[in-house]
Amino acid sequence: MASKIRLGIIYGGKSSEHEVSLRTALSIMKAVDLEKYEVTPIYVQLDGNWVKGAPIKGQLPSVESLRLQTRPEAGGQGRGEDTLPAASEKSLPVLAVGKEVDVVFPVVHGPNGEDGTIQGLLELADLPYVGAGVMASAVGMDKWMMKTVFAKEGLPQVAYIGVLRSRLESEPDSVAAQIEQQLGYPCFVKPANMGSSVGISKAKDRRELLEALQVAAKFDRRLVVEAFVKARELEIGVLGNEQLITSVVGEVIAAKEFYDYEAKYKGAGTELQIPANVPPHVTRQIEELATRAYRAIDASGLSRVDFFWDDQADQVYINEINTMPGFTPFSMYPLLFDATGIPYGELIDRLVQLALERHADKQRNTVAAEELD
Structure with missing residues (x-):
């Protein structure tokens, strides 16, 4: 390993939490000790293309500037300058990341990021990376599966129901009736695989419940409905x-x-x-x-x-x-x-x-x- 640790920061991603990831990456890039680390930004564009930025050399921009610098341009390429953690003009094959860095800090939030997908790629590349592995990332991301594991462990939880989007589409009134009977109002409706409170709604009656279910179903085929607790x-x-x-x-x-x-x-x-x-x-x-x-x-x-x-x-x-x-x-x-x-x-x-x-x-x-x- 070189005298400096070559730290790759993977950020962006194809999800509604793209901007959250940019903000997280910017905070980390500002804080790393450049005497210890050589930082290589690796940006996952909204179109799924991976591009590598130049190592950080100077003052970082604002969050807004970073967002503009990394916005995909025509042809799917980003733009950037050597002093910014922005995308270069050259695409980066995903599994070639290992030739560029010693360890990765992945901060791609939401689906296709913290759900085990990027972790799986890094495992295939045999690269050390910050955070949970494939299984833990997937279970932690999927609220339905997570609650199932917690129940097995005997951890106290509020009452909840899992709902498939296909069932909601075929029998919405039956779904609503089950929720009303088992959970009551108010209740919270969430996509199972989404973070940062994206797609979450609070429902106080059947009209709001059906609307909330439709909103959550835009983000995932698996939904979780939780009982309200004043806490x-x-x-x-x-x-x-x-x-x-x-x-x-x-x-x-x-x-x-x-x-x-x-x-x-x-x-x-x-x-x-x-x-x-x-x-x-x-x-x-x-x-x-x-x-x-x-x-x-x-x-x-x-x-x-x-x-x-x-x-x-x-x-x-x-x-x-x-x-x-x-x-x-x-x-x-x-x-x-x-x-x-x-x-x-x-x-x-x-x-x-x-x-x-x-x-x-x-x-x-x-x-x-x-x-x-």
Whole structure:
């Protein structure tokens, strides 16, 4: 390995969370220590084309400038300058990434990114990468499957129902009746495979429920409907492979009815209280449930685990695990660890080291029958 670690940052992607990924990538690029790392931006355009930017040499642009610099042009190519982490004119074959970098930090959010797809490509390229592996990424992304695993682990959850888009299209009234009977109103409707609160709606009656189901069905064929619980929204960060560190607990106090995309990435009056003002026994319970959830899906590197706390009944429910949380200025995960005593730059260093350690451990696996002799 060269004196500097060659760090590839894969960002963009073919999903509705493309802009979120740009913001996350920009935050990481601004924070990396260029004395330690040679950073190579690798941009996945909206058309699916992969292009490599020049190594960062100078001041980075604003988020808006980055978005403009990486916008696909006619012919599917990006444009950029040597001083910007933007796309070059030359396409990059996906599996050729390994010749350019030593380790990858993939920050392609949503489908075709944090759901195990890019992780699978990096496995084929035999490259170390930050974050969860193929299985954990896929399970963590699919809310329906994630809830199934959590139920098997005995983690407390609110009541939910899984709905297939095909069933919704063939018998919408039957679907609505089942939800009304088993969950009641209000309830939340979500695409199973989508992050950043994209496609999520709160329904208070059948008309809103059917509309919410149609909205969610635009994003995925698998939908999840959850019962409403009047509770506070608490979040915790987990860092590590097998030896885990948990952050302080934070609270999301949403100005709107729930913590949606606008609140997460544009502020929208949402308050993040770090650390959260909760009793010590709630903190301990969340730490314990978060590590159980992390291990249940075999996560690695990092995850943010979200909870509901019904303070009247003193009941904690796990909501979900996010295996590739955002690193934007509004993102909870780095803020939680900063309050824990691990600042942003150090957090990136630790994640890169965890990626290298996990890859080295994987090299111990026997891959050929002849090696058993």
